[in-house]
Amino acid sequence: MISPNLSAIFYLISGILFILALRGLSSPDTSRQGNYFGIAGMIIAIIVTFLSVENVSSSLIYVILFLVIGGAIGAIIAFKIPMTAMPELVAGFHSLVGLAAVFVAIAAFLNPQAFGLGSTGNIKLASLIEMSLGAAVGAITFSGSIIAFLKLRGIMSGSPITFFGQHYLNLILGIMIFVLIFYLCKSQSENIFWTVITVSFLVGVLLIIPIGGADMPVVISMLNSYSGWAAAGIGFTLENTALIITGALVGSSGAILSYIMCKAMNRSFVSVILGGFGADNSTDQSKESKDKKPVKSGNAEDAAFLMKNASSVIIVPGYGMAVAQAQHALREMVDKLKKNDIKVTYAIHPVAGRMPGHMNVLLAEANVPYDEVFELEDINNDFANSDVAFVIGANDVTNPVAKTDPKSPIFGMPVLDVEKCKSVLFVKRSLSPGYAGVDNELFYRDNTLMLFADAKKMTEDIVKNLD
């Protein structure tokens, strides 16, 4: 057994290693090393915990057994999961952190002696507040992430679920949690503790159901943030530096990502949370009213011809590419184009896909070198000098109406200026508007060619026609 002071120093070291893990992500070159720092930090934290527990009982063998079982499950998931399912996976993992936080809080509440927090029914006030807040945030993270998972997985409809008085209900439940914690501190009652957790589970569900599919990048980032705050709350309870540092890191990381995502959609965080975007002008209505205008549609042959004669092509991937799993076919197409000395780059909008960086991962999976992939602000000026924009599965993020029509719900959102290209190819299943329920006027322009098909199939056909 090692002294509490020594173990505190080791926890500090593992906290620092976690900071370095995040720091490594500033560039793909250093990122792998960063991940090893993270792993090292985790190993140190776990070993120190084993060493710091007094008279290890016979439960040690079970602890290791359970650790191995969980680890094996995690490893299998990590190797089996297809890259397109990454958003669900991250949501699922968030739910586990949330639930683990709840369980640790419960364990600490039932057996405070083990953690040095006082005795059952007589827990230190500060610890009680910390653990109940940690449990509440953990519970919200858990149930919220489960809903996000179900929506991303398609088990539950991605459309927002709203009902009358929803926000007031959330507000009341939120206040209720604080009132309950107040009474918990006064009475130390086990029943109140369980009620706090139950109400928090409910809040998590209610918070996420009104949020629609394309707002998922914000939701995932937000839940990421919550899982951090929950960990920090438990860190205060356990008086553990590693957990406090990590919680703060993860909490602020998620908060920053949420901010970036909101900004990329030009929506306030509050309006995303309140949800129901696009719910009032449902997609069906706008479809009916807009099918009069003439549209130029083409086939794979036309698209191949256009691109073969271009000198530069910019690819704009979106969620549709992920759904169709078209990234490998796309890469094949780009290889063919490059053989004809055509310059090809990729333009990625921050909210393309269902989570931050979603498109980048898919392209990386298809072996697209990351220095050919550009973010919105780095590439937006290049559209004017390019011949073809190949939009595959993206829609709202290219809609020029965001720049011109103040009445449009997406007005002010930064968009990719694909219309400045000499010609625009849209691979899309139909003319239906995107998530925001806004018709894309680009579809009807003279220099636009619509390619109606599944993204993967169309790209494969283009590849054949490029020979």
Add this chain to the structure above:
Amino acid sequence: MEIDPFIFRLSIFILSIFIGYYVVWSVTPSLHTPLMSVTNAISSVIIVGAIIAALAGSSENIFNTSSLFGFVAIILAAVNIFGGFLVTQRMLQMYKKKKDKNK
């Protein structure tokens, strides 16, 4: 009067938020997905609490209510630790530069 240790922990917490703020802004946007999976993995350091809870079971009764919650939390956190780091590693392996992509 001595300063409550809570204040020290609070200081660590607040300073870490600032560190997190600056470190995360320097993360390149193309690595935002690995950022999420790795933050997820490191937040599973909550497993230290689960281990303490699980080991606290007495030798006559290894699985009392409190330690049982600890054991389940160990499984949950372990899934996350292994899953999170490995999937991050898998993703990061895919980010390659132009030079070494010749297959």
